[in-house]
Amino acid sequence: MNLAVQLAPTHPRGLWLKNPVMNASGTFGYGTEYSSLLDIQRLGAIVCKATTLEPREGNPQPRLRETPCGLLNSIGLQNIGVEALIEQKAPLWASWKVPVLVNVAGETVEDYARLASRLDGVPGVSGLEVNISCPNVEAGGITFGTDPRMAAAVTKAVLSSTSLPVVVKLTPNVTDIVEIALAVSEAGAHALCLVNTLRGMSIDITSRKPFLGNVWGGLSGPAIRPVALYMVYQVARAVKIPIVGCGGIGTAEDALEFTMAGASAVQVGTVQFVNTRGLVDVLEGIGRFMQEKGVEDISGLVGAAHR
Numbered sequence: 399m400n401l402a403v404q405l406a407p408t409h410p411r412g413l414w415l416k417n418p419v420m421n422a423s424g425t426f427g428y429g430t431e432y433s434s435l436l437d438i439q440r441l442g443a444i445v446c447k448a449t450t451l452e453p454r455e456g457n458p459q460p461r462l463r464e465t466p467c468g469l470l471n472s473i474g475l476q477n478i479g480v481e482a483l484i485e486q487k488a489p490l491w492a493s494w495k496v497p498v499l500v501n502v503a504g505e506t507v508e509d510y511a512r513l514a515s516r517l518d519g520v521p522g523v524s525g526l527e528v529n530i531s532c533p534n535v536e537a538g539g540i541t542f543g544t545d546p547r548m549a550a551a552v553t554k555a556v557l558s559s560t561s562l563p564v565v566v567k568l569t570p571n572v573t574d575i576v577e578i579a580l581a582v583s584e585a586g587a588h589a590l591c592l593v594n595t596l597r598g599m600s601i602d603i604t605s606r607k608p609f610l611g612n613v614w615g616g617l618s619g620p621a622i623r624p625v626a627l628y629m630v631y632q633v634a635r636a637v638k639i640p641i642v643g644c645g646g647i648g649t650a651e652d653a654l655e656f657t658m659a660g661a662s663a664v665q666v667g668t669v670q671f672v673n674t675r676g677l678v679d680v681l682e683g684i685g686r687f688m689q690e691k692g693v694e695d696i697s698g699l700v701g702a703a704h705r
């Protein structure tokens with residue numbers, strides 16, 4: 399059985415993953431945090447939490463709220479900053495078999511370009527995942543990922559600042575995700591990741607105030623899975639570059655749905671907080687399914703629902 403996936407076929411070096419299963423950014427720290435719970439080297443790739451130019455403390459507490467089949471979070475990009483990541487984390491990643499993608503986030507196009515250039519050629523960094531769900535301070539706080547021109551501008555700026563494979567991660571908080579996906583793909587992204595969290599809130603009826611310190615947060619977990627799946631399905635009809643499916647995936651069956659909708663790889667996020675072996679369960683379950691159904695190569699399942 400062949401589970402290997404080429405995630406960046408349009409990149410000169412490409413980005414081969416030995417299987418399509420990776421974690422979702424922000425739910426797996428820097429990879430090291432989970433190494434006592436599962437064999438992280440078995441994964442197709444690891445994506446670290448969002449990284450900014452400067453370290454960030456994140457949003458005020460409380461930052462997490464459970465919802466039916468989901469989770470609201472307003473972490474606010476808490477992270478150690480790119481310099482500490484290069485000094486403390488990348489050397490360790492360089493000794494790993496599993497490729498690590500760095501999730502990058504900025505407030506201006508220039509921030510993204512500087513991050514991309516700083517991470518270019520750093521041993522241990524195999525690619526970038528560009529989080530365009532962040533507010534653009536130059537454009538009055540509109541998130542980059544909700545405007546096709548801004549999404550394309552960030553993509554181009556990153557691509558011209560690095561020789562690494564670039565995956566652009568889209569926000570679902572838009573009217574037409576296909577329009578954004580096309581803009582990013584035409585700008586030259588090597589792959590897309592769909593989707594980030596959906597905006598939502600919760601109110602504490604005792605204090606009569608918003609529950610989260612930041613008022614609103616991002617909804618994730620199985621509650622958003624059908625929304626994410628449909629977005630992957632729609633975008634897969636429109637673009638030729640690989641898609642990484644993300645949103646509520648926790649079992650092999652979920653991952654296979656995304657694969658059949660057109661995802662070449664999948665990410666497991668929130669479900670890991672309930673099942674710390676979620677990533678391994680997904681990986682082993684995909685293998686079992688392929689064996690049972692006599693599927694030789696995972697590529698035979700990608701986009702099957704379109705045929």
Ligand SMILES: Cc1cc2nc3c(=O)[nH]c(=O)nc-3n(C[C@H](O)[C@H](O)[C@H](O)COP(=O)(O)O)c2cc1C
Pocket residue numbers: 422423424425447448449469471473475501529567593594595617618619620622644645646647665666667668669
């Ligand atoms: C606690 C938490 C932190 C997150 N941090 C990031 C982040 O740093 N960068 C990013 O692109 N997405 C971040 N996300 C979004 C996830 O990577 C993922 O896109 C989203 O949660 C949907 O997948 P899931 O339902 O499997 O969690 C975060 C999600 C959660 C729950």
